[in-house]
């Protein structure tokens with residue numbers, strides 16, 4: 001039986017301005033409160049755009065919300081002449097818990113390499129911000145049956161020079177690119193295959209205790225209708241949710257997957 005606390009993280013991507021962020025977060029918080037959600041059983045996080053973070057922090061603090069929040073990217077540097085970049089120091093000061101690093105959209109549109117992803121992971125960890133490291137293959141790699149090898153290489157590159165103690169705090173999100181925003185979800189078996197392979201490689205890179213501590217999420221067209229079957233797999237510890245996290249009632253249902261799995 002796993003002792004890992006499941007994590008449901010909503011990646012809002014480039015959606016919702018700071019006023020919409022407040023409305024969305026309030027509605028999410030009310031919905032979860034009405035449902036008496038146990039945050040110690042399933043952790044809930046939102047990853048808004050940078051410009052929303054101060055508003056989100058203010059609401060979370062004022063209403064003492066148990067929802068945590070994160071950023072969608074971070075600079076590999078802590079300060080200096082890096083126009084447009086956001087320092088991990090600034091994120092830590094805003095009470096940010098998590099930061100997504102190496103999302104496939106950043107790898108694709110901003111040419112982020114495994115080396116840069118690795119530098120960003122070190123940068124975040126240096127300020128106590130927990131990385132959600134995104135890995136996963138595109139459709140051609142999957143068709144060539146090279147998806148496991150490809151994804152494990154991304155994992156190794158990202159964790160180069162990271163100690164076992166640090167690695168235990170990293171969340172890994174497996175997101176097959178062909179399933180992101182397409183409505184096409186990987187099967188629960190696909191998610192389990194990769195989550196198990198990731199945990200196996202972590203055991204080889206570090207040790208079993210580290211591998212057992214790391215949470216592995218699945219991401220790609222997760223909805224309330226498919227989350228329970230994905231979460232039933234032993235190595236899947238949560239979901240990185242894009243589109244469906246913009247609807248607070250739907251995202252609350254995803255976080256409450258245990259309730260609707262047993263028909264409550």
Ligand SMILES: O=C[C@H](O)COP(=O)(O)O
Pocket residue numbers: 011103175179180181182183219220221222240241242243244
């Ligand atoms: O970060 C989230 C993923 O890219 C999944 O997005 P999606 O749920 O809209 O497919």
